Amino acid sequence: MSKAYASMSREELLSLKDELDKEFQGYKEKGLKLDMSRGKPSIAQLNLSMGMMDVFHSESDLKCEDGTDCRNYGVLDGIPEAKRLLASIAEVNPDNIMIFGNSSLNVMYDTVARAYMFGLLGHTPWCKLDKVKFLCPAPGYDRHFKITETFGFEMITIPMHEDGPDMDMVEEYVNNDPEVKGIWCVPKYSNPQGYSYSDEVVKRFAALTPAAEDFRIFWDNAYSVHHLYEDRRDEILEILEECAKAGHPDMVFKFTSTSKISFPGSGVAAIATSDANMADIRKYMVVQTIGHDKLNQLRHVRFFRDRYGVEAQMRRHADILRPKFEMVEQTLEDELGGLEIGTWTKPLGGYFISFDALEGCAKAIVAKAKEAGVVMTGAGATFPYGIDPKDSNIRIAPSYPTVEELAVAAKLFALCVKLVSVEKILESK
Amino acid sequence: MSKAYASMSREELLSLKDELDKEFQGYKEKGLKLDMSRGKPSIAQLNLSMGMMDVFHSESDLKCEDGTDCRNYGVLDGIPEAKRLLASIAEVNPDNIMIFGNSSLNVMYDTVARAYMFGLLGHTPWCKLDKVKFLCPAPGYDRHFKITETFGFEMITIPMHEDGPDMDMVEEYVNNDPEVKGIWCVPKYSNPQGYSYSDEVVKRFAALTPAAEDFRIFWDNAYSVHHLYEDRRDEILEILEECAKAGHPDMVFKFTSTSKISFPGSGVAAIATSDANMADIRKYMVVQTIGHDKLNQLRHVRFFRDRYGVEAQMRRHADILRPKFEMVEQTLEDELGGLEIGTWTKPLGGYFISFDALEGCAKAIVAKAKEAGVVMTGAGATFPYGIDPKDSNIRIAPSYPTVEELAVAAKLFALCVKLVSVEKILESK
Structure with missing residues (x-):
């Protein structure tokens, strides 16, 4: 010793x-x-996914299962089979997922940006408020914090414990301060500690009674299937379901991507959230883009097939x-x-x-x-x-x-x- | 008769x-x-570009010319050869182009959004202003108008003539009204009339002396190489160069993409603008994303090679x-x-x-x-x-x-x- x-x-x-x-x-x-x-x-x-380069060739049929030609314009929020694949990774219903481009970080930034510019579900746009506060469990992911810093939000550090953020503090802030509009979470194999939120922590999240009706949990499920061991794995409760059960279906945006499954920068990112939030997002997304890269979505599905392939x-x-x-x-x-x-x-x-x-x-x-x-x-x-x-x-x-x-x-x-x-x-x- | x-x-x-x-x-x-x-x-x-599906296979070397592995994270605004290719389409210096994702519409929306949220080159964010006005040459592109409508800007219709927008009216508004922050342009084969701006119109654009220092021309060069005839073609003056010559280098954002060259929805989009504007964009882009799909950039370059291929x-x-x-x-x-x-x-x-x-x-x-x-x-x-x-x-x-x-x-x-x-x-x- x-x-x-x-x-x-x-x-x-x-x-x-x-x-x-x-x-x-x-x-x-x-x-x-x-x-x-x-x-x-x-x-x-990276070499593990090189087979993905062979799934398409010049004679390939590039229609997705509903007959849409993935080479052309259209399909705002993802082809059905990509929704199923990403939903299986995110452990949610495929009806509650929207497919975006290559970067979940970009999806998170855009989600904050939409709230800032247009407000959430009819609430005041955050850019019209004197102050917006965001809870930041730390140590945490630097790129999350950089987003909220750039938007000028006041960031409040929440200590991280082995079972997740300090929930006493989270409840204290969220349930009492209407300026607290969000919290950044990496609930599974957290960045950087590798901690996973306990069932109790997830349930306490779902049971929050925010002072701000437009408070949202930004649940970055970046490492949902990124286990190191076969026999020892962290699994966490599914937050959309828990929030719905607790009567707060609209309280969470869940993010996921294939960046560390296939190719970082050339993967597929997604958001999972309630029907109401999806309708709200679509209202602006339809102005922002005609649709994301469906060929890359189809490429991923043809390569991985399903959750077992992943x-x-x-x-x-x-x-x-x-x-x-x-x-x-x-x-x-x-x-x-x-x-x-x-x-x-x-x-x-x-x-x-x-x-x-x-x-x-x-x-x-x-x-x-x-x-x-x-x-x-x-x-x-x-x-x-x-x-x-x-x-x-x-x-x-x-x-x-x-x-x-x-x-x-x-x-x-x-x-x-x-x-x-x-x-x-x-x-x- | x-x-x-x-x-x-x-x-x-x-x-x-x-x-x-x-x-x-x-x-x-x-x-x-x-x-x-x-x-x-x-x-x-669409079938014309199916060869693009063959350029990569599982043994391909997916490094770009500077040695970057295009399969991994990194490279914020595009690999060098993609910059050259898109610059050749946009007819600008490759140093003044930034590569984005699959949709130039998304790039335009994001450009408006950045101005709205953070302001341009240190000016007041547009969301903090009582009123923002945008000039809309019409008939024009519905998706342009939808963006500025969504942001709540007052849209002012400018009549379109065969040689471009009514420049008397444009000058009157831009040079006198500090609330006028932008104008939508499809300068070549305009949507929907197919008109192309005359040299005089482009020069008058470049010579504008905006009342608002953060006034910008949104120059959507969507159809720059989209000629129908070999022997009868419209060509227009290059706006970045004209603006620089006129002493207004920062006044224009030029947009382009390969959507109607390769695959709509799976192409590569870009913005061309001044050094100062690029630095301004990068400040926020680095928060928004780690980078766009470099494999798709490389795929386009390997398929088209250069301007001649396009x-x-x-x-x-x-x-x-x-x-x-x-x-x-x-x-x-x-x-x-x-x-x-x-x-x-x-x-x-x-x-x-x-x-x-x-x-x-x-x-x-x-x-x-x-x-x-x-x-x-x-x-x-x-x-x-x-x-x-x-x-x-x-x-x-x-x-x-x-x-x-x-x-x-x-x-x-x-x-x-x-x-x-x-x-x-x-x-x-």
């Missing part, structure tokens, strides 16, 4: 620092160039991703176990590991890693406005590098954690 | 009406089901479209020539023929045609708010039906024009 840094003497720490500095120098000389910053699938994962594909993704997560987790354990200078999550799915360093160390660790050629997500990015009040959280994205590269990157990362932590502890000795 | 209806006696007209009624009855009994309502390419045209394809489109336009024009001439109950345009490109009936007859003609199974664009659609003050203009879209179907549909249309005109003239006798 390693000795906790905090219990070391100043002399021990100084000598340790010397050692670590030397080791770091060695890494620097390697001239590494590795990226653990974004949740990008690896080349091996699951088979996700097992192949998992086989590639699992060793990477395990490599990082094992390295952190080997290098940092017992030192009491950091904790990290061990998710069963999703794309990230969340690392919490000693307070005040995250920025320095990320800078240090960069100095030796390993790019991490910017420290603070997982909090609203990019400011982590404790400067502690670091998102690790192990998906893109190879296992061999990760072995090096994870060790270097641990070294940076040690170095910065030693310096931090020395300051107070 | 046929006799003008207006010069006929009441008796002649009544007997003519009997004849026409009988003829119409005959058509009704045929149970036609034809659609001349939208500018949809025909199946034969032009060859457009000649094949023209070979299919030309006989259809000529069939309609000939039928109208044969059936209506000399009757003085309608005039129509004879465009050299684009997707539409514009028909002007006697005042107060358009709605009735469209209704009559529908009664016999031929769907036209709704009368009034070519004007702001869907209201044609003279109830005279009808848009004819000859692209989708076969030549054989068109022969029938055009004859029926002419018959409906005659019938409604006779009734109209009888009213005043």
Whole structure:
């Protein structure tokens, strides 16, 4: 068992620092160039979907099942078979799904934009209000927070627990403050912690009695089928159904996409929501576009066929991703176990590991890693406005590098954690 | 030479009406089901691009020329070769183009939305203004008008002449009224008249001195390469260059897409504009999306290669479209020539023929045609708010039906024009 840094003497720490500095120098000389910053699938994962390039050829019949020629204009919110496929991924009724373009982020932005410009279900457009507040469970997804920051909403940080956001706080805000119009959620294998909301948390969400009638839960189900293990999986309650049961059918927008199933940037995104919300969206969508890329929708259906096809594909993704997560987790354990200078999550799915360093160390660790050629997500990015009040959280994205590269990157990362932590502890000795 | 209806006696007209009624009855009994309502390419045209389905297969190298793997995340505003291809279609510098998704309409809507939500180049967001006015040359494109109607802008009709919008009126509004923030233009083979702006009109656009610094020309170059004839083509001055020369580089957003070159709904759309406007757009685009479908961009480049490939394809489109336009024009001439109950345009490109009936007859003609199974664009659609003050203009879209179907549909249309005109003239006798 390693000795906790905090219990070391100043002399021990100084000598340790010397050692670590030397080791770091060695890494620097390697001239590494590795990226653990974004949740990008690896080349091996992209190769899994190359069969999709063969499903169409110049003699293909490109009509969808209702006879629509997918090569021409038309079909506002998706061909029927694409709705079924995405509904099966989102675990909702195909009647309650609308298919969009290649990016669920774009769908979320547009959903906020519609509320801002035109209002939801006849309510005042958010752009006409003095103030709009959004709840942001953090650490969370930086691109969510960037949307609400750009719209000028006041973002309120909600602490994340292992079973989901702090629901006492969520209820307090949502049920009492009419300026609170929304909350960002990644309910399954959350970004970056990999936490999944407990049944109780989902039910408490569904049971919210918002002070604002146009309050909406932005439920980004990005990792619904993105398990790492066959035998240990998180499953969560279906939020549309729970909201309907609780008498709040219109309270949620659920987002999903095939970005990390087929090709990021060339997948299919969707929104699942109530009939009333869908009618509301369609009113503006019909002005915005004639329709999204139906050929790509059909391509996805012909390749994956159905939920079973998707699951088979996700097992192949998992086989590639699992060793990477395990490599990082094992390295952190080997290098940092017992030192009491950091904790990290061990998710069963999703794309990230969340690392919490000693307070005040995250920025320095990320800078240090960069100095030796390993790019991490910017420290603070997982909090609203990019400011982590404790400067502690670091998102690790192990998906893109190879296992061999990760072995090096994870060790270097641990070294940076040690170095910065030693310096931090020395300051107070 | 046929006799003008207006010069006929009441008796002649009544007997003519009997004849026409009988003829119409005959058509009704045929149970036609034809659609001349939208500018949809025909199946034969769609077949022209089926080779695009063969350019990728499961062993393809899907890196673009700068080494980016087009299957993964990244590249906000388009891969370099797609920028070059779309720039060649838009006749602009590839440095001044941004590639978007599948729909130029969506790009236009988003461009208006950004101005509405965030303002242009630091100016007040349009949603914070009491009033925003938009100039709408009419007859024009219904989907343009629908966007500005949805945003609640006051739309001001500008008469269209053969060489473009009434520039005296445009100058009067733009140069004096700071509430006028934009104008919709289809400068080449305009929708629905097929008119192209003269050099003088383009220069007068570029020379505008708007009262509103955030006034923008929305230049929808939808039909830039959509000629019907080899030897008779409209060409227009390049607006970005003209605006720059006139000292107003930021005054224009130019839109283009491959929708009617490859596949509508599965093409690639783009915006061309000044460096400053591009930087402004990027600020928000980076929040809205990680990037658009690069595989589809690459697919288009591999299929068309360059401007020459596009032009060859457009000649094949023209070979299919030309006989259809000529069939309609000939039928109208044969059936209506000399009757003085309608005039129509004879465009050299684009997707539409514009028909002007006697005042107060358009709605009735469209209704009559529908009664016999031929769907036209709704009368009034070519004007702001869907209201044609003279109830005279009808848009004819000859692209989708076969030549054989068109022969029938055009004859029926002419018959409906005659019938409604006779009734109209009888009213005043």
